[in-house]
Amino acid sequence: MTPMLAASLALLTFASVVSLGRVLRHGSLVDRALGLDFLVVTLALGVVVDAVVTGSTLFIPLVVAVALVAFLATVAVARFVERNGA
């Protein structure tokens, strides 16, 4: 693992912790939904960087599944908020 890849993983870890803080912070449901969408895509990026580090493409389908499911979850939460209020 070269230093630049290690720095990328460190930055992604930092980003996921900070966005988790956004999810838990006092705010509306929309804030939490977008924080979770961001968190999930950050984790998917971490999987891609890990695939580059180890050279194994075993977990790449996870990235596709995560991208699809995150979008569905975001839209479901938004429809719920529209109907019931935050």
Added chain:
Amino acid sequence: MIRVTAEVAILAGSLLVAVASIGLHRFDDVFARLHAAGKATSLAFLLVSIGAFAHGLPARAAGELVLASVVLLVTTPVGVHVLADAAYRCGDQLSSSTTIDELADRSAPSADLDE
């Protein structure tokens, strides 16, 4: 040489995501936070995917990563739009530095959501 460029691309994508996560905290408006979350994730995913291919990820992963990139590029604006619509309808206030509200004369949420 190509490996170094690939790693720079991956690092750039990660840096973009890290800066956007700070922006999620610092913006004072839910709509600005939607900007940070939506724009950064799709661009960062593109950068990291290109860096991964240039670095030498096996070609088996090519189709799946391209699919994931296209899916993210298409669905992220839709998700951001739906969230912004829901936030506006529920009365999330725009920040005090906003000067134009184009939806100010919009009526209350209509009752035909369930049809």
